Amino acid sequence: MTQKINIADLAAISEIVHEASGIALDRSKGYLVETRLGSLLRERGVASWAALATRCRRDRKLRDEVVDALTTKETSFFRDPRTFEALTHKLIPEHYERLGPHAPLRIWSAACSTGQEVYSAAMMLREMLGPLAGRRISIVGTDISPTALKQANRGSYSELEVSRGLHSERLQRYFSRDKAHFRVLDELRGLAVFKQLNLLDPVSVRGAGGPFDIVLCRNVAIYFDDDDRLKLFDHLCRAMAPQAVLILGLTETMRNVPRELRRDSFRGVTFYRREPRERAQAAPASRLTSC
Ligand SMILES: C[S@@+](CC[C@H](N)C(=O)[O-])C[C@H]1O[C@@H](n2cnc3c(N)ncnc32)[C@H](O)[C@@H]1O
Incomplete structure (x- = not known):
């Protein structure tokens, strides 16, 4: 089961993502972070959201994977x-x-x-x-x-x-x-x-x-x-x-x-x-x- 993210950890991850991509995640995006990053957290054996933020600060590859997972890729042929x-x-x-x-x-x-x-x-x-x-x-x-x-x-x-x-x-x-x-x-x-x-x-x-x-x-x-x-x-x-x-x-x-x-x-x-x-x-x- 995916761990719930608290406000402080959400703020830490949001700051990292914003700095790397400009994507702005406000306080309402906790659920989005949990659903899009939950499997990454489990697969990497990262113990907590706080630990993920700490690791992202020193591991650029992991940070980029986090950004990738959080992007919204919605598109379609001849959109609009x-x-x-x-x-x-x-x-x-x-x-x-x-x-x-x-x-x-x-x-x-x-x-x-x-x-x-x-x-x-x-x-x-x-x-x-x-x-x-x-x-x-x-x-x-x-x-x-x-x-x-x-x-x-x-x-x-x-x-x-x-x-x-x-x-x-x-x-x-x-x-x-x-x-x-x-x-x-x-x-x-x-x-x-x-x-x-x-x-x-x-x-x-x-x-x-x-x-x-x-x-x-x-x-x-x-x-x-x-x-x-x-x-x-x-x-x-x-x-x-x-x-x-x-x-x-x-x-x-x-x-x-x-x-x-x-x-x-x-x-x-x-x-x-x-x-x-x-x-x-x-x-x-x-x-x-x-x-
Ligand atoms: C919703 S899609 C839009 C796709 C397409 N332009 C369309 O309108 O159907 C948004 C895309 O922006 C990309 N994106 C977000 N931040 C970006 C950044 N800082 N630099 C480049 N691409 C970014 C995401 O990875 C995602 O694929």
Whole structure:
């Protein structure tokens, strides 16, 4: 049976997790910690929650496992379809109109979890542009969770996972069946590169590559506090090419928008466009932060 966690031990573990990932666990998250870390505690023979906190402070590998276990990896194919409509009907066509049909297109799925967002973007591009071989397209998926990235890299999904967001035509067209699993075809798999990184660590974020033309950072800022959200948006902004766009989760908004980003929307989907330097410098003083 899983031990109950007390407020002091929860605070100690929360502090460690926050420092390592930005994930903010308040006092109401005791049950979440117990359910997600209970088996790790037992498997490692760690005697108590207090002992786990002590060990995490000197054992970075264990700390990273704790962070991994506490991340919420909820995702699905074509999550929030309106976002993909905005990309298909406005943002990607505008990119090619501005830079020409042979321009590179670099997409960053900044908290990609198990990869469904990356492969949804790849399917969308295949349907918009036809065969992608020879096109200069790259989709970088990054996440802090190594277990999520392992699955993303394999591109292998259960029946339940493909039933969430994929209609049968796409399933047949882009996946091969491998016993109980469905595997993304190499045509799409080849567009994607996955990397582990912490979005709140500026050095780590530089490892994503870029500059990117489209940045998807959906449903991760909700786990951060206000200060870390500011840091996150600053890091994303720095990784964006001029005129690049950033899209957050449909329920997420950015307060204190960096000076370089202009908020806009298409059919109810908010996006942030990185303005050319001169226009950003002339931005009103109410938009104070800068990246
Ligand atoms: C709810 S999922 C969102 C997945 C996908 N973007 C979507 O909207 O469906 C949140 C992801 O953020 C990742 N994450 C949390 N903190 C992070 C950090 N500091 N750096 C990078 N990724 C982080 C988690 O590992 C998790 O996979």
